[in-house]
Amino acid sequence: MKKILNENESFVDESLEGILTAHGDMLRACGGDIRAVFRADAPVKDKVAIVTGGGYGHLPVFLGYVGKGLADGVAVGNVFTSPSCDTIINVTKQVDGGKGVLYLFGNYVGDGMNFDMAGEIVGLDGIETRIVKASDDIASAPRESWQQRRGVAGLFFAYKTAGAKAEQLADLSEVQRVAEKTVERTATMGIAMSSCWVPGAGRPIFEISEDDIEIGMGIHGEPGVERIKLETSKEIAQRIVPKLVEDLGLNDKSRVSVLVNGLGSTTREELYILYRDVDQLLKSYGIRTVKVFVGEYATSLEMAGASVSILDLDDELEGLLDAPACSPFIKL
Amino acid sequence: MAIGINKVVEVLSKSADIITASKDQLEQLDSSSGDGDLGISMKRGADAIKAVLSASGAENDIGGLLIKCAMAFNKEAPSTLGTLLSSALLAAGKETRGRSEMSESEVVKLAGIMTKSIMDRGKAALGDKTILDAMIPMSETMSSSFEQGKSLAESAKAAAAAASAGAESTKELVAKAGRAKWIGERTNGFLDGGAVLCSIVINHLAKE
Numbered sequence: 001m002k003k004i005l006n007e008n009e010s011f012v013d014e015s016l017e018g019i020l021t022a023h024g025d026m027l028r029a030c031g032g033d034i035r036a037v038f039r040a041d042a043p044v045k046d047k048v049a050i051v052t053g054g055g056y057g058h059l060p061v062f063l064g065y066v067g068k069g070l071a072d073g074v075a076v077g078n079v080f081t082s083p084s085c086d087t088i089i090n091v092t093k094q095v096d097g098g099k100g101v102l103y104l105f106g107n108y109v110g111d112g113m114n115f116d117m118a119g120e121i122v123g124l125d126g127i128e129t130r131i132v133k134a135s136d137d138i139a140s141a142p143r144e145s146w147q148q149r150r151g152v153a154g155l156f157f158a159y160k161t162a163g164a165k166a167e168q169l170a171d172l173s174e175v176q177r178v179a180e181k182t183v184e185r186t187a188t189m190g191i192a193m194s195s196c197w198v199p200g201a202g203r204p205i206f207e208i209s210e211d212d213i214e215i216g217m218g219i220h221g222e223p224g225v226e227r228i229k230l231e232t233s234k235e236i237a238q239r240i241v242p243k244l245v246e247d248l249g250l251n252d253k254s255r256v257s258v259l260v261n262g263l264g265s266t267t268r269e270e271l272y273i274l275y276r277d278v279d280q281l282l283k284s285y286g287i288r289t290v291k292v293f294v295g296e297y298a299t300s301l302e303m304a305g306a307s308v309s310i311l312d313l314d315d316e317l318e319g320l321l322d323a324p325a326c327s328p329f330i331k332l
Numbered sequence: 333m334a335i336g337i338n339k340v341v342e343v344l345s346k347s348a349d350i351i352t353a354s355k356d357q358l359e360q361l362d363s364s365s366g367d368g369d370l371g372i373s374m375k376r377g378a379d380a381i382k383a384v385l386s387a388s389g390a391e392n393d394i395g396g397l398l399i400k401c402a403m404a405f406n407k408e409a410p411s412t413l414g415t416l417l418s419s420a421l422l423a424a425g426k427e428t429r430g431r432s433e434m435s436e437s438e439v440v441k442l443a444g445i446m447t448k449s450i451m452d453r454g455k456a457a458l459g460d461k462t463i464l465d466a467m468i469p470m471s472e473t474m475s476s477s478f479e480q481g482k483s484l485a486e487s488a489k490a491a492a493a494a495a496s497a498g499a500e501s502t503k504e505l506v507a508k509a510g511r512a513k514w515i516g517e518r519t520n521g522f523l524d525g526g527a528v529l530c531s532i533v534i535n536h537l538a539k540e
Binding site for chain 1: 399402403406407410412415416418419422426453454455
């Protein structure tokens, strides 16, 4: 796989150096730990801080959601690998504004352990932390055990609502409640069309032939539901949308926000075709769409494919979704 | 007999030496079912503990020392097993914070606390083909032997035998936790690196 880089080993750090140099007015790194990145005005006094993190290779997830109205800090790991507990501790101490810290990240084992342990350690210094994990990938577990699901693009909605709630100076329990509510009411399903290569790896993270697509594949190549021949956008929407509608129990009184997300190398032109077909299906159920996002919100290096996420809105979540948010990667 | 901080330093230092000496053996185990970095990451963690110990001359707080070791170990060995072992050190540290000595029965209790912290952090249980397959029998045997009136040294010897048997049992198990889970059945016939590590350390410590 052709990639623009210098050394495979410096892929993450040099990419971070570029981001920090380009956007130094908005983002900074903790002294001595370039993997601990925070918004330039942190700590924000009297505000609950939100810290996120995970493996690199998913931009704008996770670092791209550090900014006003979103998260306060991020711990960056190696490609597709959990950040170290040490980096999480560094960024937590940096962004804590005295009102506690919400750890908001995707549901993966390594990340869970390291955030868990970091929370325990900063707790010794009197910093209160809570954990909310996005678990929105409906292909990875049934609704009854939705908390076991993997976290994918739907994490975007939780950043947005919890970030807006924190910006209103709500307390830690309230910010946690909003994040949990958002995660529970979010469902995502994706399709992968081509694989991706971790820099320096001798093979792609999974194999898929030129004319196949995999339904429900995870963003690190975790096996999906089924592998089928390439279909039209309409057929793909037909495979995804009814499953999301059923999962969330949506009906003709529902109001939703829709996110059509590109996984890395699928064009925006294609994403809008898929959105068109998703929208027509939602209309056929009588579901009202009030807020639409189409673009790259959670990627997997150069993987081709897309995911569709739906957030089942209520008045509170709709209001929070409307609030302003700004990072070098996201402006709403 | 009370156990002072000097004894704790000695045990930690010896454990670090044992881990370092087992580097090649661990590496070999891990390359059959993991990504082959177990030996080197554990050695890095052990080196970090030695560095903390050599800088802890005036330290008089057993818990404080253990917490420092936990953080240093995790920083240098941020793998899954590294985080689990750091969790165990952290749990032991929190239990003994502000103390300059502890009783033998507290030492026995610590083995159980460390084991439980690994179960909680890793969300794994006995039979999942992890370090717990050596550690649970180790701490349970340690505690039951001690309660039956055996000395700490004798209890440790019994615990070491239980850990060896537990580590050996992982050969027949299918991985249900951690990265090895993804290759499930293919881990059959291989020993779990974490369980072997636990067995090696307790066996060496029990000998002395």
